[in-house]
Amino acid sequence: MRKAPSTCPYYDSILLLLFLFYMQNTGAYSFHSHSCNPNDLGALYGFSRSLVTQIHDWPLADASYTNCCSWPGVYCALFSSSPISSSSSSNSSVLSVTRVVGLDLSGKGLEGVLSTSLAVLDKLSFLDLSYNSFRGPIPPELFHLKLLKVLDLGRNRLSGELPLGIANLTSLHHLDVSDNRFTGNIPDVFHGLQNLEVFSAKSNGFVGRLPASLSLCSMLTSLDLWNNSLDGSIDLDFGRLVRLTTLNLGYNRLQGLIPEVFFSCKALNLLNLSLNKLSGQVPKKFSNLRSLSYLNLNGNSLSNISDALQVLQECHNLTVLGLTQNFQGEEMPGHGIRGFPNLRSLTVGNCGLTGSIPSWLRNCRELRGVDVSSNHLSGEIPSWFGGFDHLFRLILSNNSFYGEIPVSLTELKSLTSGVTLLQDDDSSSETPLFYWYRGKPIDEAFIYNSYTHFPPALDLSHNRLNGSIWKEFGNLKYLHLLDLSWNNFSGSIPEQLSSMVNLERLDLSYNDLSGSIPSSLARLTFMSFFQCSLQSFARSNSKWRWSFPCSSFERNPGLYSNFMLFCNSTLSAANHKEDDDYGEDKFVFFGVPFAVGLIVGSLPTLYLLMCWWDQNYEYD
Ligand SMILES: *[C@@H]1O[C@H](CO)[C@@H](O)[C@H](O)[C@H]1NC(C)=O
Ligand SMILES: *[C@@H]1O[C@H](CO)[C@@H](O)[C@H](O)[C@H]1NC(C)=O
Ligand SMILES: *[C@@H]1O[C@H](CO)[C@@H](O)[C@H](O)[C@H]1NC(C)=O
Ligand SMILES: *[C@@H]1O[C@H](CO)[C@@H](O)[C@H](O)[C@H]1NC(C)=O
Numbered sequence: 001m002r003k004a005p006s007t008c009p010y011y012d013s014i015l016l017l018l019f020l021f022y023m024q025n026t027g028a029y030s031f032h033s034h035s036c037n038p039n040d041l042g043a044l045y046g047f048s049r050s051l052v053t054q055i056h057d058w059p060l061a062d063a064s065y066t067n068c069c070s071w072p073g074v075y076c077a078l079f080s081s082s083p084i085s086s087s088s089s090s091n092s093s094v095l096s097v098t099r100v101v102g103l104d105l106s107g108k109g110l111e112g113v114l115s116t117s118l119a120v121l122d123k124l125s126f127l128d129l130s131y132n133s134f135r136g137p138i139p140p141e142l143f144h145l146k147l148l149k150v151l152d153l154g155r156n157r158l159s160g161e162l163p164l165g166i167a168n169l170t171s172l173h174h175l176d177v178s179d180n181r182f183t184g185n186i187p188d189v190f191h192g193l194q195n196l197e198v199f200s201a202k203s204n205g206f207v208g209r210l211p212a213s214l215s216l217c218s219m220l221t222s223l224d225l226w227n228n229s230l231d232g233s234i235d236l237d238f239g240r241l242v243r244l245t246t247l248n249l250g251y252n253r254l255q256g257l258i259p260e261v262f263f264s265c266k267a268l269n270l271l272n273l274s275l276n277k278l279s280g281q282v283p284k285k286f287s288n289l290r291s292l293s294y295l296n297l298n299g300n301s302l303s304n305i306s307d308a309l310q311v312l313q314e315c316h317n318l319t320v321l322g323l324t325q326n327f328q329g330e331e332m333p334g335h336g337i338r339g340f341p342n343l344r345s346l347t348v349g350n351c352g353l354t355g356s357i358p359s360w361l362r363n364c365r366e367l368r369g370v371d372v373s374s375n376h377l378s379g380e381i382p383s384w385f386g387g388f389d390h391l392f393r394l395i396l397s398n399n400s401f402y403g404e405i406p407v408s409l410t411e412l413k414s415l416t417s418g419v420t421l422l423q424d425d426d427s428s429s430e431t432p433l434f435y436w437y438r439g440k441p442i443d444e445a446f447i448y449n450s451y452t453h454f455p456p457a458l459d460l461s462h463n464r465l466n467g468s469i470w471k472e473f474g475n476l477k478y479l480h481l482l483d484l485s486w487n488n489f490s491g492s493i494p495e496q497l498s499s500m501v502n503l504e505r506l507d508l509s510y511n512d513l514s515g516s517i518p519s520s521l522a523r524l525t526f527m528s529f530f531q532c533s534l535q536s537f538a539r540s541n542s543k544w545r546w547s548f549p550c551s552s553f554e555r556n557p558g559l560y561s562n563f564m565l566f567c568n569s570t571l572s573a574a575n576h577k578e579d580d581d582y583g584e585d586k587f588v589f590f591g592v593p594f595a596v597g598l599i600v601g602s603l604p605t606l607y608l609l610m611c612w613w614d615q616n617y618e619y620d
Helices: 013-027 039-049 116-122 140-144 164-168 212-216 258-263 284-288 305-312 359-363 382-388 407-411 419-423 473-477 495-499 520-522 526-527 534-538 563-573 591-619
Strands: 072-078 096-104 111-113 126-128 134-135 150-152 157-160 174-176 181-184 198-200 205-208 222-226 244-250 256-259 269-273 277-280 294-296 321-324 345-347 369-371 378-379 393-395 400-403 457-459 462-469 481-483 488-492 505-507 512-515
Touching: 039 096, 039 116, 116 140, 181 462, 258 284, 269 345, 294 369, 369 520, 407 473, 495 520
Parallel strands: 096 126, 111 134, 126 150, 134 157, 150 174, 157 181, 174 198, 181 205, 198 222, 222 244, 244 269, 256 277, 269 294, 294 321, 321 345, 345 369, 369 393, 378 400, 393 457, 400 462, 457 481, 462 488, 481 505, 488 512
Antiparallel strands: 072 096
16 A cells, blocks of 8 residues: 655654754764763663663673763763863863763664663753654653753653653753553643744544643644544634644544634644534634645534635635535535635535536646535536646546536546656645545545645546546546446447556446447556455445446446456456455555655655754754
């Protein structure tokens, strides 16, 4: 499955590099290799002894004195004991001590509990134990390390509640406890954390309200509490959080209105409030959010789409807009909207909207993806869709569209030439995005970190379309998913469909097609990744009915019933897997274009991260 990792793999090493850079620039420390302090050494021994696993390259067998400052992941600094250190001290009588100031053991496969002996390292200002398998609670002693600037415990199996001692870490800039098993409330003890810039507690089991004291962290630029069970209203004082650029409160149980005071967050770039229980209208003052580039409101109970679009069109930098599953039963506004000049992804699915495809959509020339599935929209599919230079994902399923498919759809540039797909990436606003299918976020296995990673798709299923299936569909060489099922298409299946060499899923079932299934279709490589057996017929009524070659053609009265023959021929070519690895429950996306996109896409993130750090620490 081509599912992008949700965190940049180099993130931690970059953090460390920048940390070291920062430390050196402050002039407070120097990094000569002095022998380590015996207390520090003892603490590191104690820490490693509490682990089930070993720390690679730490010479633990040797109980005699060793210099821990040369161990991998251990960073020391020289502290002068004189009150004011003159750096070029020619006076050799000045006493100095070497202490451990940084510990970076990210992704070392460590397993065990967090030892209290870490608390002995009282000069520690950087502690990164992320991407390991630490379990159990955080020992309260850890919060005696008052010099900590960076504490990253993300991606472990830590549990219990977050200790109140966080209140004492007044130097903290960066706190990450994401992807663990913490429970209870997020303690409301952020009053003293005046330097906190980044706080992530995403993907834990936190409950209760947002801690009000977070409002006092006026340096905060990024707050990520995605995927917890937080409830209550969004009542932080955003008037004070004016530096905020990223706010992710999605996938919780927050309710009430969207606070209007967000408008003071002039730097806000990414706002994710999706999958909560928010109601009311999008506040008028959102039109002040000129930096806003990503807004995800999917899966709430908002109302007045007409007003929402009018307000949001003033956010000129908006590139991703998610409005799916709101505005139940309203009408898609046909006029009064100018359009969104920079919009790349628009999702307004499962809203029960009436009306038709609005003409203002035509002005959104940058669109890559449009999803208006599961509404009550009708009318014909406008042919101008074919004129979009970058569109690679058009999801119009479950509506009442009628007429023929505009031939122009077979000329979509990004699907015929792949240019957009190969070059485009928007990983700068990486944040989890659910893959919605027929009105539901299908499951946690289908989360992408950017809309650019969604598979190129043309889904016109469950409408009232008629006419024939154009042979020109064969031009869409970069298409991964073509679903024309549940319509009234007639005529034969064109041989040329086999030119869609990247196709992974083709569904033509429940139409009025006739003739035979072209044998050339069997050549498509995707066939080898899907099972083709009678079993799949039997299961074709299951909840997520991903199609198989066989069932893809069923229920077309005029089609020669040659699909058993067809199945047998693909079966022999197939990489047949009895254990259903590629079965209907696990839909497989892959492809070179995406892999390339993924790699290229992570570069801007690193770059932004470096800039961010630079800006924040250079003048400290
Ligand atoms: C903060 O530190 C002080 C002094 O070390 C200690 O007395 C206090 O208990 C700590 N607070 C918490 C909440 O741990
Ligand atoms: C959400 O958080 C829970 C608890 O940590 C975790 O098990 C689950 O995998 C998370 N979901 C995603 C999609 O990250
Ligand atoms: C909008 O986006 C452009 C291009 O990314 C950027 O140069 C500009 O600063 C942004 N405007 C605001 C108000 O953030
Ligand atoms: C939508 O919002 C506008 C502006 O706030 C208001 O005039 C209109 O009555 C609202 N419509 C509905 C159906 O609430």
